[in-house]
Amino acid sequence: MSNDSFRSGCPINLGLEVFGDKWSLLIIRDMMFAGKRHYREFLASDEGISSNILADRLARLVDAGILTRADDPAHKLKAIYSLTARGIDLLPILAQISRWSRSHMPVDPELARTGEARDRAGPGAVEAQMAALRRLHLGEG
Secondary structure, three states: OOHHHOOOOOHHHHHHHHHOOHHHHHHHHHHHHHOOOOHHHHHOOOOOOOHHHHHHHHHHHHHOOOEEEEEOOOOOOOEEEEEOHHHHOOHHHHHHHHHHHHHHOOOOHHHHHHHHHHHHHOOOHHHHHHHHHHHHHHOOO
């Protein structure tokens, strides 16, 4: 993405232009916390994303360098999406959104368990989760 394609150089604006819509964050959430990697898996999420919005957001996230798209070696007709290092770096932001929502919103207790367990695990939990995502998506370590 070129500098000309952004509304302003404000750091908050720049981030929001890349990952600030609800659907993009939910796709990233599903990859990080539910292990989803295929189009049909994202389509089946509880929030009910439409196929045209999903296709658009996946393409935007790939263009922004948050995800990569490759042919799935296990299924010749499927694509597999992976988080990039830039995408994995969003984990602390999603963890903080989860923490805020658990404090201020009527969350489903079952869906809040992952965030609660991460908080109980202490300060190294987010980095450990990021390391696990790097192994899975980037083949590191």
